[in-house]
Amino acid sequence: MRTGTPRHTRRTLGVAAVATLLGGALGSAAAPGAANATVQPVATPIPLTSVPSDGSTGIRTEVPVSVTAQSGEKLAAVTLAAPDGNAVPGSLNPEGTVWTADGHLRTHTKYTLTAIGVASDGSQVTRTSSFTTFSPSTDSQLKFQTTEPQNGDLVGVGMPILVQFTHPVTDRAAVEKALVVRTDPPQPGHWSWLSDARLDWRPENYWQPGTKVRVSLNLDGVPAGAGQYGGSDTSFAFNVGRKQLSLVDLSKHEMTVYDNDKVLRSMPVTGGKPGNDTWGGTMAVIDKAASVHMQSRTVGFGDAYDIPNVQWAIHLTYSGTYIHAAPWSVGSQGYANVSHGCVGLSTDRAAWLFQNTLPGDLVQVVNSPKTVAPGNGYGDWQENWNQWLSGSAVKA
Incomplete structure (x- = not known):
C-alpha cells in the first residue's frame, strides 16, 4: 500500500558559486582580512536542492527541501519556517554540508528558508528564500x-x-x-x-x-x-x-462487574437467543444514552421490534449490540437467553450500571458461539500484540 517518494534531479550550488551569480556578495564578505573583521550577514537567495527558485508557488508538499554547501564551506544553521513560526524539522549530515528537511510541508503555506553558511576562511553569509505550497482541490x-x-x-x-x-x-x-x-x-x-x-x-x-x-x-x-x-x-x-470490567457469562446468564479486579456487583442478565447470539469477546464501551429508539429494521431483523424508549443503553458494537434495561424480559434474566443479541437487565440494575460506566470501560462476553471483529465498535482488544502490530504500515 505504500508509495515511494518521488525522485527529483538534484541541482547543487555552492555558497561561492551563488555569490558569483549574485554579483560577488560572498566575495566581498570573504575578501583579504575579512576573517578578522566583524561580518554582517547578507540577505540573499540560498542554494536549494529539489526546490524551485525563490518566489515559486504551487509547490507540492512532498517535494524534498535541502540546502547544500560546497568547496569546503559549512552550514552553521538552517531554518524552514511557516508564517506562524512553526519550523519544519531537519537534520545536517555529519560533514555539516547538507541540511535536509525531515517533515512534510503543509498546504497553501508560504515557507521561508534561512541558511547561515560559513566559508573556509570563517566568514559567514545569511541567505534566504521563500516559496508557497499548493492548495489541493x-x-x-x-x-x-x-x-x-x-x-x-x-x-x-x-x-x-x-x-x-x-x-x-x-x-x-x-x-x-x-x-x-x-x-x-x-x-x-x-x-x-x-x-x-x-x-x-x-x-x-x-x-x-x-x-x-x-x-x-x-x-x-x-x-x-x-x-x-x-x-x-x-x-x-x-x-x-479507573479500570472497570463487566464480565458477561452467557451460559450462567450473569454479569459480574469488577473495579480493578475487585467484585463490585453481580447481576442476572439475558443475552441473545440461539441464532441471534450476543457477540463474544472483549469490547470497550463506545458511548451511552439514557434513552434509545431501537428498531429491528436498522439491524436486519425485519419487523421484529420497534421500541421508542429503551432506557439506560450502553453501546458495544456498530452492528447494534447494547447493554440496556429490558423490563419485558425480567422473568428470563438469570435463566435464559431470549434477546435479539443485546444484554438485558432489570431497569434498576441497568440504571446502576449506566451511572457507573465510562466510554472505554471493558466488557467481556464469554460462552458465545461467535466472536466480535476488532472493527465492529471498539473490539481492538480481540487481537494480541503481534496481531495488532501486523495491521500497521509502519513497523514498531
Whole structure:
C-alpha cells in the first residue's frame, strides 16, 4: 500500500558559486582580512536542492527541501519556517554540508528558508528564500470524518484512539507517520489499520489508570496516495480513569462487574437467543444514552421490534449490540437467553450500571458461539500484540 517518494534531479550550488551569480556578495564578505573583521550577514537567495527558485508557488508538499554547501564551506544553521513560526524539522549530515528537511510541508503555506553558511576562511553569509505550497482541490483532500475520544473526555482503560477518514487511504505509511500519540506516564502502543479508512491506536496492554494522553494528528499536506493530500490538522487530549470490567457469562446468564479486579456487583442478565447470539469477546464501551429508539429494521431483523424508549443503553458494537434495561424480559434474566443479541437487565440494575460506566470501560462476553471483529465498535482488544502490530504500515 505504500508509495515511494518521488525522485527529483538534484541541482547543487555552492555558497561561492551563488555569490558569483549574485554579483560577488560572498566575495566581498570573504575578501583579504575579512576573517578578522566583524561580518554582517547578507540577505540573499540560498542554494536549494529539489526546490524551485525563490518566489515559486504551487509547490507540492512532498517535494524534498535541502540546502547544500560546497568547496569546503559549512552550514552553521538552517531554518524552514511557516508564517506562524512553526519550523519544519531537519537534520545536517555529519560533514555539516547538507541540511535536509525531515517533515512534510503543509498546504497553501508560504515557507521561508534561512541558511547561515560559513566559508573556509570563517566568514559567514545569511541567505534566504521563500516559496508557497499548493492548495489541493476539495475532491483531493483527505480529511477526518471522526476522531475519538473527544477533547477533555474521561475514559476507561480499554478506550482506543480512533481515526476515521473521509476516503480510503492508499499511502498508509505516510499517513500513519504523521499521527502522534504522547502519554504520561509513557506506555508502549501503536497504530493499526482496521479498514482502508480507519486507523486505531492502543497501548500494548490496557491503559494505566490516571494516564494523560495527547494526540496530534498532523495530516495537513501529507501525500496520502492516489492524488490525495491531507487537508487539515487536529489535536485533542483525554484522561484515563479507573479500570472497570463487566464480565458477561452467557451460559450462567450473569454479569459480574469488577473495579480493578475487585467484585463490585453481580447481576442476572439475558443475552441473545440461539441464532441471534450476543457477540463474544472483549469490547470497550463506545458511548451511552439514557434513552434509545431501537428498531429491528436498522439491524436486519425485519419487523421484529420497534421500541421508542429503551432506557439506560450502553453501546458495544456498530452492528447494534447494547447493554440496556429490558423490563419485558425480567422473568428470563438469570435463566435464559431470549434477546435479539443485546444484554438485558432489570431497569434498576441497568440504571446502576449506566451511572457507573465510562466510554472505554471493558466488557467481556464469554460462552458465545461467535466472536466480535476488532472493527465492529471498539473490539481492538480481540487481537494480541503481534496481531495488532501486523495491521500497521509502519513497523514498531
